[in-house]
Structures are given as C-alpha cells and as structure tokens.
Amino acid sequence: MNSAVLSLWSAYWAAIFAQVAYLRALDDGMGVGAFAWISQGFLAVGFVFFLLAKLP
Numbered sequence: 619m620n621s622a623v624l625s626l627w628s629a630y631w632a633a634i635f636a637q638v639a640y641l642r643a644l645d646d647g648m649g650v651g652a653f654a655w656i657s658q659g660f661l662a663v664g665f666v667f668f669l670l671a672k673l674p
Contacts, residue, residue, distance in 0.1 A: 621671035628664030632657045 639653035 621667045625664045625667035625671060628660045628667060632660035632664060635660060 635653050635657035639650050639657060642648060642653060643650045
C-alpha cells in the first residue's frame with residue numbers, strides 16, 4: 619500500500635517539475651535541463667515504487 623502511495627506522489631512531483639520546465643522554456647530557457655532531469659528522476663522513482671507495489 620505504501621509503495622502505491624509513493625508511486626502516485628512521485629508522479630505528481632514529476633508532473634510539477636515537467637510543468638516548471640515547460641514554463642521556463644517559454645520564458646527564458648534557463649534551467650530547463652535541470653528541471654527536466656529532476657522530473658525524469660521522479661518518474662523513474664515512481665516507476666520503481668509502482669513495480670514494488672505490484673509484488674506480492
């Protein structure tokens with residue numbers, strides 16, 4: 619159960635950082651790579667938690 623909650627939490631924060639990266643790209647482009655990298659990291663962590671939640 620906790621893994622599923624952490625997976626959703628990671629997906630939420632990945633979406634937040636992806637949105638910030640998008641808005642930074644529209645504004646001045648500074649820091650887009652860092653925010654995109656953080657977003658991908660949260661997605662990877664969320665995927666691992668999702669897989670752990672599926673294990674018996």
